[in-house]
Amino acid sequence: MESHRPVTLLSVDDDPLSLELISHALEQPGLRILTCNNPLRALEIARDEHPQIVLLDLMMPGMSGLELLKQLVAMDPTVDVILLTAHYSTEAAVEAIQYGACDYLNKPLQVERLQERVGGLISEWRRRNKVQRLDAESLEANQFQGIIGHSALMLEVFARLRRIGPHFQTALITGPTGTGKELVAQALHRLSPVSAGPFVICNCAAIPENLVESELFGHLKGSFTGAINDKTGLFEAAHNGVLFLDELGELPLAAQAKLLRAIQQQEIQRIGATHVRKVNVRIVAATNRDLLADVERKAFREDLFFRLSMVEVKLPPLASRPDDIPLLIRHFIRQFSARYGKEFEGLRRRAEALLVRYHWPGNVRDLENAIGYACMMAEPPWVDVNDLPSRIRTAEVQAPGSDTLLVTLDEIQRLHAQKVLAAVGGNKVKAAGVLGVSRATLYRLLSNSGAAAPGEDSDHEQHDANG
Numbered sequence: 001m002e003s004h005r006p007v008t009l010l011s012v013d014d015d016p017l018s019l020e021l022i023s024h025a026l027e028q029p030g031l032r033i034l035t036c037n038n039p040l041r042a043l044e045i046a047r048d049e050h051p052q053i054v055l056l057d058l059m060m061p062g063m064s065g066l067e068l069l070k071q072l073v074a075m076d077p078t079v080d081v082i083l084l085t086a087h088y089s090t091e092a093a094v095e096a097i098q099y100g101a102c103d104y105l106n107k108p109l110q111v112e113r114l115q116e117r118v119g120g121l122i123s124e125w126r127r128r129n130k131v132q133r134l135d136a137e138s139l140e141a142n143q144f145q146g147i148i149g150h151s152a153l154m155l156e157v158f159a160r161l162r163r164i165g166p167h168f169q170t171a172l173i174t175g176p177t178g179t180g181k182e183l184v185a186q187a188l189h190r191l192s193p194v195s196a197g198p199f200v201i202c203n204c205a206a207i208p209e210n211l212v213e214s215e216l217f218g219h220l221k222g223s224f225t226g227a228i229n230d231k232t233g234l235f236e237a238a239h240n241g242v243l244f245l246d247e248l249g250e251l252p253l254a255a256q257a258k259l260l261r262a263i264q265q266q267e268i269q270r271i272g273a274t275h276v277r278k279v280n281v282r283i284v285a286a287t288n289r290d291l292l293a294d295v296e297r298k299a300f301r302e303d304l305f306f307r308l309s310m311v312e313v314k315l316p317p318l319a320s321r322p323d324d325i326p327l328l329i330r331h332f333i334r335q336f337s338a339r340y341g342k343e344f345e346g347l348r349r350r351a352e353a354l355l356v357r358y359h360w361p362g363n364v365r366d367l368e369n370a371i372g373y374a375c376m377m378a379e380p381p382w383v384d385v386n387d388l389p390s391r392i393r394t395a396e397v398q399a400p401g402s403d404t405l406l407v408t409l410d411e412i413q414r415l416h417a418q419k420v421l422a423a424v425g426g427n428k429v430k431a432a433g434v435l436g437v438s439r440a441t442l443y444r445l446l447s448n449s450g451a452a453a454p455g456e457d458s459d460h461e462q463h464d465a466n467g
Helices: 016-026 037-048 065-075 090-099 111-141 152-164 181-191 210-219 253-266 291-296 302-308 322-341 349-357 363-377 409-423 426-434 439-447
Strands: 007-012 031-036 054-057 081-083 101-107 170-174 201-203 239-246 281-287 312-314
Touching: 007 016, 007 037, 007 111, 016 031, 016 111, 037 065, 054 065, 054 111, 065 081, 065 090, 081 111, 101 111, 111 349, 152 181, 152 312, 170 181, 170 302, 181 201, 181 239, 181 281, 210 253, 253 302, 291 302, 322 349, 322 363, 349 363, 349 409, 349 426, 409 426, 409 439, 426 439
Parallel strands: 007 031, 007 054, 054 081, 081 101, 170 281, 170 312, 201 239, 239 281
Antiparallel strands: none
16 A cells, blocks of 8 residues: 655644644544644744644734735745634635635534545645656656656667667767757766766867867976966866767867877877877767768868767757657756745646647757746746746747748647647647647547547547646
């Protein structure tokens, strides 16, 4: 049987008989009940114990139940607060709900009603906790060396990394900007026999041309103007480890020749030195450029290209693997929840559908930035459409071959439904889930005729509780 984390309930009331009644009525395994007759002390308990449920008397000396409610919700927006009062009014109930209460019960308390309402909150909390745990397990199961994905394209990348990790001396990672080339380089390092050694990063595009040789190989004091101290180069720093050459295509031709020699001979010579130094360095290079085209136009050395590309890992753009987007969304929401101190349960379905259909020109990094912005703007526990960057909310769906939106709304919906269906491999159940509609609605979108498919007449529109 699945074990549950205990749920903590805090009951706040200046009437000791009411506290005793609640404690006896709600006593059950897996529920920890705390009681308090002072609103100020209740705030301290809430800060220390983080209750999931609070039963709160509306009329108390020192601080009103509504004021305490506002402070509790400000402290923890996920807490479920039930207000208790002997003086019910519709206006007070509406005000309490607006401030964040989830329910409003009359005194004298009806024990069965209290047990039913609290029991429902406990079940809901456990359900959310289970969903979060399953999400965490799903993310864990679909990660490889810190890279997230379960699409066929990414599983192929993972299999390739497993095969080459233990054996490579040089490797070339190619793919558009933002696809995670540095993560792949780190994975190769961890899979290699030199995983205990250093992983050194060199951003080739950020080094001034006149300093490339010094950065890679080092120099001696006085070897050129400005060389006021001896300098260890990146090759030496990566000895018995991996040197990651990011944006390799930006390296000047003159430096490429010396890089090739260092790779082939496994030795370097500092500027100003008269002797060489042996190194044991594995090279992982990355680029978003077409190096073969650069070779043909003499912008990149052919011998260096073929030396590095003996082992090549090609990373696909995010738009070609939409199945991975929901996984990445959950990963980034967890990441930014921790960073911003906000407890998000996830995205509303309509927001996730919008993200899945977006074309992501900046790939995974683009998605990460979008989720970071949305988590910054959103109020827990859900991220919704209005929290997303405007460029995503206003992204256009165009007819193939058309430069404008001069088509009917029905045509736009049909084209988008076809695109989603193609992206999920023709699986109509999955496509309906991505679009946030029933299968019957999906059939109507695809046919644009307004008629449900045979056998789908009873498949009415399902409205997700998440929106």
